[in-house]
Amino acid sequence: DGIWRLSKLAVSVQNDPGKDFLGVSDGLLQEIAKAIKFPVASMLPPGAFSVIRKSFDARKMLKEAKFVYTVDMNVSELINLEPRTIDFISDLEPRVGLIEHMPLERVSGDIISIIQGCKKVEGERLLKEGGISDYSCNAGTYKYTGSRKPKIAVVGSGPSGLFASLVLAELGADVTLIERGQPVEQRGRDIGALMVRRVLELESNFCFGEGGAGTWSDGKLVTRIGRNSDSVLAVMKTLVHFGAPGNILIDGKPHLGTDRLVPLLRNLRQNLQEQGVSIKFGTRVDDLIIEDGHVVGVKVSDSRDQQKLDCHKLGFDAVILAVGHSARDIYHMLLSHDIDLIPKDFAVGLRIEHPQELINSVQYSSLSTEVHRGRGKIPVADYKVASYVSREDGKTPSSSGPTSRSCYSFCMCPGGQVVLTSTDPSELCINGMSFSRRASKWANAALVVTVSTQDFNSLDFHGPLAGIDFQREFERRAAIMGGGDFVVPVQTVTDFLDGKFPVTSLPPSSYRLGVKAAKLHELFPMHITDALRHSVSVFDKELPGFISNEALLHGVETRTSSPIQIPRSSDTYESLSLKGLYPVGEGAGYAGGIVSAAVDGMHAGFAVAKRFGLFLDGI
Ligand code: FAD
Known part of the structure; x- marks a missing residue:
C-alpha cells in the first residue's frame, strides 16, 4: 500500500x-x-x-x-x-531497481496557494528551530494577537516583494506595497513606447514596474536552490494558483514567457488587494526615516516627478526592502545612513545570438525538424555551457580556485529576443526575453565572466559601491560604441575572436532598436576579452557550430546578479546595521532569479510575521 x-x-x-x-x-x-x-x-x-x-x-x-x-x-x-x-x-x-523512495509521502495533494504551501514549509522550519513557542497549535488558522496590526512597508513588487506581501497579508499584517514603476497594463504601454519610439521611461521599463525585472522575460523557473524543496514547491504552486499552467510543476525546465506572466501578475494583484494590501504604484521610496537606530518609516515621492517636489513621509513598524539590483539610488541612500554594504562578485560579458535553427540542429541533429518553432513534439533547443579560465591570461587554468575565474552562458532564451534593460539613457545594457511558445527565429544567451573586487580596483573603483561603478563604466562605453539612441554595438563571433572590425555585412539581430558594428573586443579590459574568447572556443567544441558567422555578440551584459550584499541575520532576516529593515531578494544579494527571489521574499515574510507575533496555528 x-x-x-x-x-x-x-x-x-x-x-x-x-x-x-x-x-x-x-x-x-x-x-x-x-x-x-x-x-x-x-x-x-x-x-x-x-x-x-x-x-x-x-x-x-x-x-x-x-x-x-x-x-x-x-x-x-x-x-x-x-x-x-x-x-x-x-x-x-x-x-525493482528504479524505485527510489518506498513508500513516498505524497505532497499533500492540493496545496493550491502560497499560504497553504507555506504553512507546511514554515511550520516544519520553525518546529526544527524550536520556534514553536511563538505559535499555538489549536485552531488551524493563522491569527494575529497583538493590540493592533503591525504596519509593514514592502518596497518593490518583484517576486521577492510580492511573496513577502502575500505571506504577511495572509498572516494579518497591515501591508503597504510600494512600487516605483507602473502596473503591468501601463508598464506594457511604456515598454511599447520604448521599443517603437525610443522613449525610456526612467521608472517604468524592463527593470522597474509591477512584477519586477523578470516580467518581460523568458520567465524561466529553473532554480539552483533545490527544485524539490518545499519552499520552491510552494512558490510554484502559488504561481499555478494565480494562472500559470500546471505543467510548470512537472516540466523539467519550466518557463512561463511574458505573455503568461502578465495576466498572472494581474490575478496576484487582485488577490493582494482583496486581502487589504494597499498597493502604491508610481511611488518611489527615496529615503528611510530612522529614529534611535530603528526604521520608523519611509520618504516617498511620485516617481514620475524627477524633482522629488512632493515628498511624503509614511510611518511603518518595519520595512522590507525588495528593490532588485537596478535600484542603484537605493544603495547610495543606504550608504548615506552607514548601513553595511558588502561588494559581491558578479559577472559581465556580452549576449550572443544565433539563429534558433542552428542551435536546434547543433543540439538535436536530424530531430531538429520536430521543433516547428515551439509547436512541435520536442522543445525548442537550449544550451548551458561553462568553463574555467586563468585569471592571468584567460587561457585554460591548471586548476579551478583563486587563480581562475568562470565563464558561462547565462539566462539563455530559446526562441527569444534581445531587449534593452537600461534604466538611464546614458547607459546601455541588455538581457533576453521570450514568449511562452518560444517561437522567434533567434536563440540568445549571455556569455559572462566572473569579476570581483580585484577587477573593480584595477579600474580605480573602490569602496562598497565599486561593483556598481564597474557596471556603469561598461554600460557607458557600450552606449558610446552604439552611437546613442539605445543602438546596441555588435560584432560577429568570428570577428571578435580575430579582433577584426567588421567589413562584411552583419547577420540580422532580434534587437528592435537597431545595432551597429563595433569593436566589442576593445570594450572590456583585455583579460576579460581573452577569457570570453577562450571560453567561446571551448564552447564550440561542446556545441560545434557555436562559432559561426551567423552568431552575433551584443554589448553589454552587466546586471547578471547583484554587485552588493546587504548583511542580515540568517534567522530574523533583519539588517545587521539597522533595526526594522529587512533586505530581501536579488538586490540584497540573496537571490539570483525569479524563483529564488520569491522564496527569499516568502521566508522573509514569515520572519517578519514571527517578529511581530503573527501566530501560525495548527502546525
Ligand atoms: P526585482 O524583480 O528587480 O524587483 C524589484 C522591484 O522594486 C522593481 O519592480 C522596482 O521597480 C522596484 N523598486 C526599486 N527601487 C524602488 C524604490 N526606490 N521604490 C519603490 N520601488 C522600487 N530570472 C529568472 O529566474 N528567469 C528568467 O527567465 C529571467 N529573465 C530575465 C530577463 C530580464 C530581461 C531581466 C531584466 C531579468 C531576468 N531574470 C530572470 C532575473 C529576475 O528577473 C530577477 O532575478 C528577479 O526579478 C529578482 O527579483 P526581486 O524581487 O529581488 O527584484
Whole structure:
C-alpha cells in the first residue's frame, strides 16, 4: 500500500506524444511495465500513475534523444486491479531497481496557494528551530494577537516583494506595497513606447514596474536552490494558483514567457488587494526615516516627478526592502545612513545570438525538424555551457580556485529576443526575453565572466559601491560604441575572436532598436576579452557550430546578479546595521532569479510575521 516513485523512465521521441502531453501515454506505460517487470503493459491502469516530472534529454552521449519521466505509482490501485496482482505487488520490492523512495509521502495533494504551501514549509522550519513557542497549535488558522496590526512597508513588487506581501497579508499584517514603476497594463504601454519610439521611461521599463525585472522575460523557473524543496514547491504552486499552467510543476525546465506572466501578475494583484494590501504604484521610496537606530518609516515621492517636489513621509513598524539590483539610488541612500554594504562578485560579458535553427540542429541533429518553432513534439533547443579560465591570461587554468575565474552562458532564451534593460539613457545594457511558445527565429544567451573586487580596483573603483561603478563604466562605453539612441554595438563571433572590425555585412539581430558594428573586443579590459574568447572556443567544441558567422555578440551584459550584499541575520532576516529593515531578494544579494527571489521574499515574510507575533496555528 502507498505511493512509490519510479524515476528515469525514458521514452523515445517516436513513442511519446510530445513535450506538451503530461499524462500517461502507452509509451510511458510500456517503460513502467519494464521497470517494475510487469508482464503486460496494457493491463496497467493509467490512473494508477501520475507524472511528477518530464524532461527532454538530448545529450550527445545518448544514442537517441528521449523524454525522461519521474512517475508516482499508487500501489493500492494496482492491487484493486485483479487478484493476481497482489502476488506481484508483494514480490515487487526486492525486484525493482528504479524505485527510489518506498513508500513516498505524497505532497499533500492540493496545496493550491502560497499560504497553504507555506504553512507546511514554515511550520516544519520553525518546529526544527524550536520556534514553536511563538505559535499555538489549536485552531488551524493563522491569527494575529497583538493590540493592533503591525504596519509593514514592502518596497518593490518583484517576486521577492510580492511573496513577502502575500505571506504577511495572509498572516494579518497591515501591508503597504510600494512600487516605483507602473502596473503591468501601463508598464506594457511604456515598454511599447520604448521599443517603437525610443522613449525610456526612467521608472517604468524592463527593470522597474509591477512584477519586477523578470516580467518581460523568458520567465524561466529553473532554480539552483533545490527544485524539490518545499519552499520552491510552494512558490510554484502559488504561481499555478494565480494562472500559470500546471505543467510548470512537472516540466523539467519550466518557463512561463511574458505573455503568461502578465495576466498572472494581474490575478496576484487582485488577490493582494482583496486581502487589504494597499498597493502604491508610481511611488518611489527615496529615503528611510530612522529614529534611535530603528526604521520608523519611509520618504516617498511620485516617481514620475524627477524633482522629488512632493515628498511624503509614511510611518511603518518595519520595512522590507525588495528593490532588485537596478535600484542603484537605493544603495547610495543606504550608504548615506552607514548601513553595511558588502561588494559581491558578479559577472559581465556580452549576449550572443544565433539563429534558433542552428542551435536546434547543433543540439538535436536530424530531430531538429520536430521543433516547428515551439509547436512541435520536442522543445525548442537550449544550451548551458561553462568553463574555467586563468585569471592571468584567460587561457585554460591548471586548476579551478583563486587563480581562475568562470565563464558561462547565462539566462539563455530559446526562441527569444534581445531587449534593452537600461534604466538611464546614458547607459546601455541588455538581457533576453521570450514568449511562452518560444517561437522567434533567434536563440540568445549571455556569455559572462566572473569579476570581483580585484577587477573593480584595477579600474580605480573602490569602496562598497565599486561593483556598481564597474557596471556603469561598461554600460557607458557600450552606449558610446552604439552611437546613442539605445543602438546596441555588435560584432560577429568570428570577428571578435580575430579582433577584426567588421567589413562584411552583419547577420540580422532580434534587437528592435537597431545595432551597429563595433569593436566589442576593445570594450572590456583585455583579460576579460581573452577569457570570453577562450571560453567561446571551448564552447564550440561542446556545441560545434557555436562559432559561426551567423552568431552575433551584443554589448553589454552587466546586471547578471547583484554587485552588493546587504548583511542580515540568517534567522530574523533583519539588517545587521539597522533595526526594522529587512533586505530581501536579488538586490540584497540573496537571490539570483525569479524563483529564488520569491522564496527569499516568502521566508522573509514569515520572519517578519514571527517578529511581530503573527501566530501560525495548527502546525
Ligand atoms: P526585482 O524583480 O528587480 O524587483 C524589484 C522591484 O522594486 C522593481 O519592480 C522596482 O521597480 C522596484 N523598486 C526599486 N527601487 C524602488 C524604490 N526606490 N521604490 C519603490 N520601488 C522600487 N530570472 C529568472 O529566474 N528567469 C528568467 O527567465 C529571467 N529573465 C530575465 C530577463 C530580464 C530581461 C531581466 C531584466 C531579468 C531576468 N531574470 C530572470 C532575473 C529576475 O528577473 C530577477 O532575478 C528577479 O526579478 C529578482 O527579483 P526581486 O524581487 O529581488 O527584484
